[in-house]
Amino acid sequence: MEKETKKSLLLITFGVVLFALLMHFSEVIKILQRGVSLTLPIMVGLILAFVLNVPMKMFERLFAKLKKKYPQLKKIPVTSLSLFATLACIVLLIGIVYTMFVPGLVASVRSIYNVFMENMPKWLSWLRSNGMDTAWISREVTSWDFNKLLTQITGNVGNVGNALGKVVDATTSAFGVAMNVMMGFIIAIYVLLSKVSLTRQCKKMIYAHLSKNHADKICYISSLVNETYSKFFSGQCIEAVILGLLIFIAFTVFRLPYANLIAVLTAILSFIPYIGAFASCFIGALLIVMVDPWKGLLSIVVYQVVQFIENQFIYPRVVGGSVGLAPLWTLSAALIGGNLFGAIGMIFAIPVTAVLYVLLKDDANRRLQRKKIDI
Template sequence: MEINKDQFKKIFLTAAAIILFYWALQNHIEVADWFNQILGLFAPILLGLAIAFIINIPMAAIENRLLKAVPNRFNKFKRPVSLVLAMLLMVAVVVLVMVIIIPELVRTFLIIKESIPGFVTQVQDFLNDIIQYFPELQSEMTITIDWAEWGKKLFEWIQRGATVLAGSTFSVISATFSGVFTFVLGLVLAIYVLLQKEKLGMQAKKVMYAYIKEDRVEHLLRVLHIASRAFSNFFTGQCLEAMILGGMFFVTMSLFNLPYELMISVTIGFTALIPIFGAFLGCFIGAFLIVVTNPVQVIWFLILFFVLQQLEGNLIYPRVVGSSVGLPGIWVLIAVTLGGSMFGVLGMLMMVPMCSVVYTLLGESVNKRIKDRKISKHKITKKFNV
């Protein structure tokens, strides 16, 4: 059997890939370090592309809808105006959240500071009432707090923290400067990319058509289009879902006269940007704030949270986010779980649209294979006992 040039090339590339993969597994620590260095080197570029992608979502909506009726002679101004309006909109949202949260946070800490002694007294009275009914628990539930000892430990902890902070001041300043510098470079790159996105896209396609087979370029462009649409729809749906959930909490907490309704609603809405599990973080923060000032109301808050969470998780999220990315609710949950276990919060955010792309491409491939193999619909829909 003769091996032609193309077959030899495929065999060689497959063997090289297997050897390279085996070597990477044997030297995974060095490979990870090298990969981190590469990521650090290209961090401003990657950050700039990420910022450009996020800003492009509202910018495209403004340019294609809000400024659609602008006369053609002003077309050259539509892109810069859309970019400025999109950036101002995002800055306004961040400022609004900070304006709402920071004053409420300061007021909350002041209230907590004044409420802690009363809270401790309430806990002690509650335990004393239990002891009256169950005297045998007195030895286990007697609580004495030495405030002088607590104050001494707190002072020592602050002193050690100040020493560590003073020793790491230079590294903190250096890291902060490096982060700000990277962000500024990324933002400048993002602005350039957004202003020239059609030209850059055309240049990229010219390079691909020059060095890659035409059918593969068409397939790659289609995959990139599906990925772009999935990520864009996911971030839009996630923001809309967070706003809906935050609004639901504000209305219901106001109706039931629960404290910190504005701050807790904004916090839950902000943390809900993390798919599925983010709202639980907001619940923990809200429960902590309420339990210090009024332990009884925290029970009603938790009941309210789980009712709204069930409504949001089973009705709103699958329809707002799941439908926007074309991914069923069960696969959204699996994607978030896998992404969180592998890459943390960032994995939760990125895995849903990535799974949406795989789900779309795999579905098309499966349907094509079934059609080519002439499998009847009756065989697929036929029920079977499990």
Template sequence: MNDSEKKNFLNKNLLITMLAAISFYFLLLNLSTVFYVIKRILNIISPLIIGAALAFVLKIPMNFLENKLFSKVKSQKFQKYKRPLALFLSILIVLFMLLFLIFLLAPQLIKSIQSLEQKFPIFFDQLLNWMRSIEPLKNYALELEAQLSQFSWNTIFENVNNFLLRQDSTFFTNAISTATSLISSLANMFVAFIFSIYILASKETLGHQARRMLYSLFSKKNGDTIIHILSLGHKFFYNTIVSQVTDATILGIMTFVTMNILRLPNAATISILTAFLALIPIFGAFIAGALGVMLILIESPTQALIYVIMVVILQQIEGNLIYPKVVGDAIGLPAMWTMLGVIVGGAVFGIIGMWLFVPLFAVIYTLLGEFTENKLNQKKLSIEK
């Protein structure tokens, strides 16, 4: 490269840097507008995002059926129907699991709420009597009793009735708004469902088209890098879903069996809640434990204490024995990075963010490790632990 070429190269890079800095400055000045535009775009393409996520979930049982189970059938005629049949059965499996959870959990929750309504006053009376028997807590018991004496269900029902009467004039407007929102949501879900079926039915064709487009836009080196990053993302997202669901299922079964052995109440409800909430990384188990204590505390404080001890023991077994075996190297992310991913993801996108950012951080962690290793190899250095 001669001096003229070097000068042109530097001028080009300087111009690009200046344009990038100016663009970034204007973005900072108009952050609210930028976020509004991003939000609008996400709202428009949300059915496609949901469809892609649904396809990712359906792909797990579909791959098992198509590649493991149906591969044993040697008939050539069957091969033509292998993909549609695997997709149809995968939809039925996921739908059945959702309906099973709803119909099993809903009656138990209704029963628990009814029991809570009946036994809550009795529990508070017992709590007040216990607080009165302890001298340091006696004054707090009197204050709590004074607060509870002002509590009236009649007042609450009267306020609800007044609210409904005030809303009577806007009933039809609210009804139309609700109906419109419901129809829009159903339409979005239908589009998402159809989009997910299209993705799964022609995933090889879509993958081939995406690779052709990618290599037409980028050099082979950059194209290979992008493919590698996307492959890591797919691997970690897939492993996260499979490992979390497997671990949550095992924890739910352990909770159900142990609660039945100890004859603790609401075993089915609490076990399903535990399995479901365990899908939330790190914090899910604590939320499930707190809800379980609340449901059992109404029945018996002693049994609630037994439940707390049981949860602590099960969490130790699950965290130290089962989780490493089930998950293993599925994600390969250190605990500090996992916690960071959960915190950042939860702050940005809530519970969904907790799921998304853990595999995302796993991709970043892996890429940083590969980059560091390549640089050390170029320098012919070896850093021992």
């Protein structure tokens, strides 16, 4: 009877709290936004730590093997050295991209602009011959200043992060965003340097306040999420670099224009399952068609051949089976995540679905084993 009374009291309390929250919904949203704004650097730091931990674990395994092989290296700080190696690789990668691809990207964009301006009179003439008023198009095009546009884009790169500030109602200034990112980066470094002790402390709190079965379940799910996301991110990063390089080499061999631009675009969009490959192929072909229609057709053929080789021989080895999902569930997760949260949803929906798939599979196997049913 006492248990029934407690359940009734809990249910009544929950109903009263829910009613109060709904009656003051706007104030609750403001409080939540304020809370998110205050904790934004911490959230950014935890996300950065989670992402950086993927390559960092690779270096930790490497240095651990070296310590076993060479006893004289027994005293080296593996965690600190792994973090330093990870940050050094990121800086090196940014430097390589900046020196090798950025000049090519700027030249490609400038070339596209020149081709567009050269062909604009022909296109306007064709539109006028079909009865369309093109006066407003001419006014807009003549008012463009490409160099001024490049200057504005370069000068406002730091303001891209303001979109995040609007979402969480944080400061919308570039300085505020830069401070949040900088503080988040510092927090990420501290988290990574003390991740062993932090993990131990979290486990202590979980096992101290929950039953052993519930604590084991939480630790198992946490380990599964960490392993799934690590495999997914590492596999996708490697696959993106390989695919971008293959496209760059293939377009260079066949003397197709905008090889730098399309290679970088392909590497970025490859994180979006299924849709990204079609989008980069279509955009690249559209850009090349403005230069030479036949080369535009050739670019589609070359792109599809490279994509086929990558899907058949490289992707299965690099990423294939990393999240343990069948193609049907992978496509379904990408479509649902894309409809709900756009491109970000498409990227993160696959590992989330993989985690849910493993949990549901384990639960179904336990239930079948309990019922002594073998399927």
